[in-house]
Structures are given as C-alpha cells and as structure tokens.
Amino acid sequence: MKVKEENTELGILNAAKEVFQEKGMAGSRMQEIADKAGINKSMLHYYYRSKQLLFEAVFKSAFRLLAPQLNRILNDDSELFDKIRNFTNNYISFVIVHPYLPNFVIQELNKNPDFIVGMRAEKDFPTIEKFKIQVEDAITRGLIKPIEAEQLFINIISLNIFPFIAAPLLQGLIQVEEKEYFKLMEKRKTEVADFIINSISLK
Amino acid sequence: MKVKEENTELGILNAAKEVFQEKGMAGSRMQEIADKAGINKSMLHYYYRSKQLLFEAVFKSAFRLLAPQLNRILNDDSELFDKIRNFTNNYISFVIVHPYLPNFVIQELNKNPDFIVGMRAEKDFPTIEKFKIQVEDAITRGLIKPIEAEQLFINIISLNIFPFIAAPLLQGLIQVEEKEYFKLMEKRKTEVADFIINSISLK
C-alpha cells in the first residue's frame, strides 16, 4: 500500500506499471494495483474501464520508454563503433532504473505477438533501415568484416539485454551472489562493446 | 482436448508441461490441463496434490532437459572452438523441439529465484568450473585473447538463447515475417560461432 498521488489517473498508471511489470498480466490483481495506488478498486474501472485496457496503457507506456533505447543503436547519428560503445555503456543505467521493463515487454509480446503491430504505428517506432545503411557503408569502406546488419543488431541486443533477463539463471550457473553478479554487469559496460568490435573490426 | 494416455500420471505431466510452458504458472488453469490430458480435474490433485506441486514437477522436468544443453558448453571435453561451434549449431534444433522451454525456465526463475537453489542439488547441475579452466588454459596457450570465462559464457548463452526468447520483438524491429526470421536463425547456426571466435581468437 502506498500514498495516494494528487493525480489519481496517473497514480493508477504508476501503480499498475509496478504490479504488471513485476507479475505480468495474468499474475497481477486489480486489488493489488488499487492498494498500491491508495484508492478504491472501482477507480481502476472508472479511469481505465477494464484490466485489459489498463494493461494496454501500461504496455504502451513501457514500450515508449524502451523505444528510445533501441533507437540509440538504430537511429543515432554517431559513428558505428562509438554507437556500440555508447549503447553498451548506457543500457545498464537504464535497466537499473527500470529493472522489470525489458523483460515485461518481451514477455507480453510473446503472449500477444500482435501487440507489436499496434506499436508500429507510433512515431519513433524503431526500425532497422538507417542502421542497415550504416553497416553496409562501414563494410564498403573496409572498416568492418562483412556481416548482415540484422545479425549484428541481434547480437548487440542479445549481449546487452539477455544477462538481465536471465539473471537468476546465470547467477545460479556461474555461482555468484547478486552483488558479485552486479559487478560482472558493471564490467560488461565496456567489455561487451570490445567483444563486438573485436569481432567485426577489420584492422 | 486430447486423447488419454495409458499412463495417467505421465499424461498429466505432459499436458501440464504444454500448458505451463506456454502460459506460465499464473496464466495456466487446472481445468485446461485436465482437458488436454483427457481426464477429470480431480485426477490432477489425486496424482500431484496441488497446482504448486504439479508446477514444480513440470519445472524440474524442464530444467532437467535444459541442463544437458548447458553442459555442452560447460562440461564437454571437446576443444574450445569446436565446442562453441557445436553448441551454437545444435542449440537451434533443441529449441525447435522445445520452443517454450528456455523462456519458461528463465521466467519462472525470475518469479521465484529460489528455485535454482533446489536445482543445485540435482546431479548434472551445470557449473562453470571446468569451462573456466579450459578458458584460462586457452589464454595461457596463446590461443585466445584474455577474457573472463564468466563473461565469455554469458556471451555465448546470450547470443544463442535471446533471439528465440525475444522473437516477436526482434521480428517487429527487423520487420520480417516469422518465416524470414527463421531463416535468420538458421544462418546463426554458423554465424554466431564465427562471431564469437572472431572476437576472441588471437591468430
């Protein structure tokens, strides 16, 4: 249970974010969201009609937060290597502030793949075109080895996002405590970029 | 709804696997599992007492299937580069047979990190020790650049597992249909290994 915010509608959305992102659509209870927002359960329906609509509001809001992160690689103007270093270095800060967000988006997209169709209409929806040109250009200029932009993108994203999504599994396998694992993640800020650049660099 | 198997207990477990792995603990219904197993709902409780216990049986069974995959990198005797190529090449076949399994294990471990403690007791639980020695040895022998075994392991796992877990998101971002995405995954069978080896190889 939390304190009521002055703006009820926003208070509900924030409470719903917390609950939905941590427990997913199926695992979340309207009552818990109401408690966390410090209001009566009826208010949820008053402002958002149904659990489904409240959930969609949270999902969209989450995706709008994640999209700029993806655009750092896909649509930033900086040079390829800088971009990789920059993204890798900054993504961890983002995850610390929103620990459940990337996983939330991925999970709910798995349970409802059509959501992405609705998202495509949004402005600033990340697309790969610009990145593709940049990669092809870097190959032509003899900067990097030939590689499909799609594969490079998947690699960058995988190396950055997965260690946070699978943290409990990886902690178990590597046999380190949370604190120690966090140190590994800190090191990755630079190591992952080096790993990628080492792999594709031609020099 | 499905046909009843001759062994009821196993039939229930198989039905439960399908439902739990696709919808998670919170999203699954006992009735749906019973229907899929072609039996009365009471049978679920007769054989497994409660939803929680049935779920744990499914989880353990899933983990026991995933563990040998992880041991392919961590505890196989082959040479490092072969091992990376081999794992990367074979993991996709595993995912095709068990599409929901890796994500299921990771998700439920996120919701209940203590599960991994219970798993550690199992024999053949994958640990990193042997792999660590192998990596350190390869570094000493001047085969690969210095890298922490933990980081290399995380990288290998990330590059292989994440593209399947985040398939709907990545399909949306890359703007390809399922079929085309599957082709990308096919190519990764060799490309990911090359990507990794390129990065760490000293020659």
Add this chain to the structure above:
DNA sequence: ATTTTTGTCAACCAAATGGTTAGACCATAT
C-alpha cells in the same frame, strides 16, 4: 469369494477475482 486398495468421475464448495451500482462528497456554475 470377499475384502481392500487404487483409479476415476460428477457434483460440490469456498475463496478469489474482475467488474457493477447506488449513493456520498465536493467544487463550480447558475
């Protein structure tokens, strides 16, 4: 042959859950 055990089901139950309703409160406009 008869008792006991095991497997199975239809019917049932209590709690949880998403959603609704009727009315109270309160500020602002008339």
Add this chain to the structure above:
DNA sequence: ATATGGTCTAACCATTTGGTTGACAAAAAT
C-alpha cells in the same frame, strides 16, 4: 441556495478457480 458534473467509496454480483467429497468400479490382495 441550488443544480450540475466530476470524483470517490462501500457493498454487491456473477464467474472463475483451486481444491474436496462421496460414490463407484476395476483390480489386487486375502
């Protein structure tokens, strides 16, 4: 003052859901 419209709550409702019970038949044990 009084009406109006937005905000909010307590109580309620119907359905879903995990779990239980009692009867009953097939199979094993005696």
